[in-house]
Amino acid sequence: VFKVGRFGVLGAGALGCFYGGRLAAAGYEVSLHVRQAAWREAIQQRGLKVSSIDGDFQVQPVVVTHTEEFEPLDLLIIGLKATVDLGTLVALLRPVLVKQAPKCPVLFTLQNGLGNEEMVAEACDMILGRSEGASVPIAGGIAFLCSNRGEPGHVIHSAHGWIKAGWHRSPIPFGTVAIVDAFARAGLSCEWVDSLLAARYEKLVWNIPFNGLGVAAGANVADVLESPRLRELARTLMMEVVATAQAEQCSLPSGVVEDMMQRSRAMGPYRTSMQIDHELGRPLEIRSILGEPLGRANQWGVPVPALEVLFTLVQSRARLFHGRAGGYWHAG
Amino acid sequence: VFKVGRFGVLGAGALGCFYGGRLAAAGYEVSLHVRQAAWREAIQQRGLKVSSIDGDFQVQPVVVTHTEEFEPLDLLIIGLKATVDLGTLVALLRPVLVKQAPKCPVLFTLQNGLGNEEMVAEACDMILGRSEGASVPIAGGIAFLCSNRGEPGHVIHSAHGWIKAGWHRSPIPFGTVAIVDAFARAGLSCEWVDSLLAARYEKLVWNIPFNGLGVAAGANVADVLESPRLRELARTLMMEVVATAQAEQCSLPSGVVEDMMQRSRAMGPYRTSMQIDHELGRPLEIRSILGEPLGRANQWGVPVPALEVLFTLVQSRARLFHGRAGGYWHAG
Numbered sequence: 088v089f090k091v092g093r094f095g096v097l098g099a100g101a102l103g104c105f106y107g108g109r110l111a112a113a114g115y116e117v118s119l120h121v122r123q124a125a126w127r128e129a130i131q132q133r134g135l136k137v138s139s140i141d142g143d144f145q146v147q148p149v150v151v152t153h154t155e156e157f158e159p160l161d162l163l164i165i166g167l168k169a170t171v172d173l174g175t176l177v178a179l180l181r182p183v184l185v186k187q188a189p190k191c192p193v194l195f196t197l198q199n200g201l202g203n204e205e206m207v208a209e210a211c212d213m214i215l216g217r218s219e220g221a222s223v224p225i226a227g228g229i230a231f232l233c234s235n236r237g238e239p240g241h242v243i244h245s246a247h248g249w250i251k252a253g254w255h256r257s258p259i260p261f262g263t264v265a266i267v268d269a270f271a272r273a274g275l276s277c278e279w280v281d282s283l284l285a286a287r288y289e290k291l292v293w294n295i296p297f298n299g300l301g302v303a304a305g306a307n308v309a310d311v312l313e314s315p316r317l318r319e320l321a322r323t324l325m326m327e328v329v330a331t332a333q334a335e336q337c338s339l340p341s342g343v344v345e346d347m348m349q350r351s352r353a354m355g356p357y358r359t360s361m362q363i364d365h366e367l368g369r370p371l372e373i374r375s376i377l378g379e380p381l382g383r384a385n386q387w388g389v390p391v392p393a394l395e396v397l398f399t400l401v402q403s404r405a406r407l408f409h410g411r412a413g414g415y416w417h418a419g
Numbered sequence: 420v421f422k423v424g425r426f427g428v429l430g431a432g433a434l435g436c437f438y439g440g441r442l443a444a445a446g447y448e449v450s451l452h453v454r455q456a457a458w459r460e461a462i463q464q465r466g467l468k469v470s471s472i473d474g475d476f477q478v479q480p481v482v483v484t485h486t487e488e489f490e491p492l493d494l495l496i497i498g499l500k501a502t503v504d505l506g507t508l509v510a511l512l513r514p515v516l517v518k519q520a521p522k523c524p525v526l527f528t529l530q531n532g533l534g535n536e537e538m539v540a541e542a543c544d545m546i547l548g549r550s551e552g553a554s555v556p557i558a559g560g561i562a563f564l565c566s567n568r569g570e571p572g573h574v575i576h577s578a579h580g581w582i583k584a585g586w587h588r589s590p591i592p593f594g595t596v597a598i599v600d601a602f603a604r605a606g607l608s609c610e611w612v613d614s615l616l617a618a619r620y621e622k623l624v625w626n627i628p629f630n631g632l633g634v635a636a637g638a639n640v641a642d643v644l645e646s647p648r649l650r651e652l653a654r655t656l657m658m659e660v661v662a663t664a665q666a667e668q669c670s671l672p673s674g675v676v677e678d679m680m681q682r683s684r685a686m687g688p689y690r691t692s693m694q695i696d697h698e699l700g701r702p703l704e705i706r707s708i709l710g711e712p713l714g715r716a717n718q719w720g721v722p723v724p725a726l727e728v729l730f731t732l733v734q735s736r737a738r739l740f741h742g743r744a745g746g747y748w749h750a751g
Contacts, residue, residue, distance in 0.1 A: 300732075300735075303635065303732050304731075304732050304735040304736055304739065305735075305736055305739050305740060306735055306739055310735070310739055314735055314738070316730075316731040316734065316735070317731060317735050319731075320727075320728060320731050392724035392725065392728075393724060393727075393728050395652075395725075396652060396724075396725050396728040396729065397728065398648075399636075399646075399648040399649060399651075399652050400632075400635050400636050400732065402648065403632075403636040403637075403638055403642070403646055403648070403649050404636055404637055406646070407636065407637050407638055407642055408637060
């Protein structure tokens, strides 16, 4: 029977450090792949500190600079930003898969938006060949988590933390129970849903308008809600996402649009990650949050005129102001 | 027979100083209403200097601070930005109309976009009452002019200068010939067109996408043309303007969209006035260039989804970044 005891985190930022830290605190073997030297040194020398609404804690996970250094893993959380490109992903995953094949770890991506499991699958096929690559178990999850990085080695967890997850391909027998159980032992709800795609679309109903308008209009959540026209545009975008989801056989809960608007009211002048990233000149998760949903709408012939314009403007602003489009992806 | 010999310019910026200057150079009486003290003093002390592709010249027009100071006029050019509100316009026009009624000057607005003649008409009605106000002759023109201000008292004229004009209401018998003739004596082509509205829509086919995307995407003309998606969005916006014009009984020349795209290629990285104004934090001509056309499209039931989004984003950016929406006007 499959057991999950050895965890790796690929691209351990605030999210990866939080989940990896909680799993380590629960007694699991955890290795974090950390890009920044200051963070690696801080964790190696003083441990990983998490200031959390659920209680502060400190752990001493293994830290690796290159993915070659990972010991064999049962599950690899992918915490990279969705701006990663296929070539980089292949380079990062290759040592892990080549070392462990055919007993590869579950690749569990917690990246935002659509198309991430597909990119992970494509990377597996490129690394191991199409037939062997297809046997790598791939799952995806939507993390409902508010966390951010403080000083090197210090993560602040300010709200939530649960995950909605599902298999993308090649599920491991008894794997679901094993994974859910492991997260539960770390005090984390990892709910396995029937349709990962539907759960991803449900999150996009919120993410597309608020991330997109954060960049195109420079509006935070309160700004969108306070302006009658921006609010109406957010609603239009939400309905376009719902229609696209329907074309992809995902029927979202009725009232999801009103529900999202309602929830947003409690958020105040919250700035989405995409708005902050744009203001700081960082790459934006345009492909996974806007481009991929738009491409699928176009593919199914769903009219999404507001999303078309929003995607074009966000992509243009990213390119014109910071010289990059954050994973340019030509939709439609 | 009506003669035009005494000109006034209300809101003499670069445009008003250029036309006023040329008319003064042709020997007409010209009075400029100039808002900025530095400009008034410079013109009074050293005259108005125009550096022009058609030949430099210097003239000594009358300069007024308040519109009360205007001597009786035959024609008043309105050179105010289209961001002016009705209350301000009424305050500026009242002394002129009250002094001259019932022999009011032709009010000739050269403001950008739609709805300017209507606002002038409304101001007349408010000042003189609906029945007497209706007798004030109102014309509008589209100025194809590249000019800007240098040091106080110095205007640079870099290209073009012709005007397409038409009556809005209460045309004066023989007035057209008199006005066209006066401008011709100043070396200016003022072509009287059958439909002022159609001419305004034709200019909007260019102005809406390039001014709007200058703000919403931060893109100059070359940026728009170089990006396949922005270029396509510009074309979509142009077609929406053409459809709105058609609903208003204005059939634009076939091929106007391709023609505008073609002409834009020669402009290079040209920044529209709206893009520059936004970058400098000045009020934007949102109402007349975007809001009024959108309102008319909505009124006629013409679907303009791209214009809807563009208007919302430009208005939001203006308000969020500079605390004003540049003549907010709630369309639809």
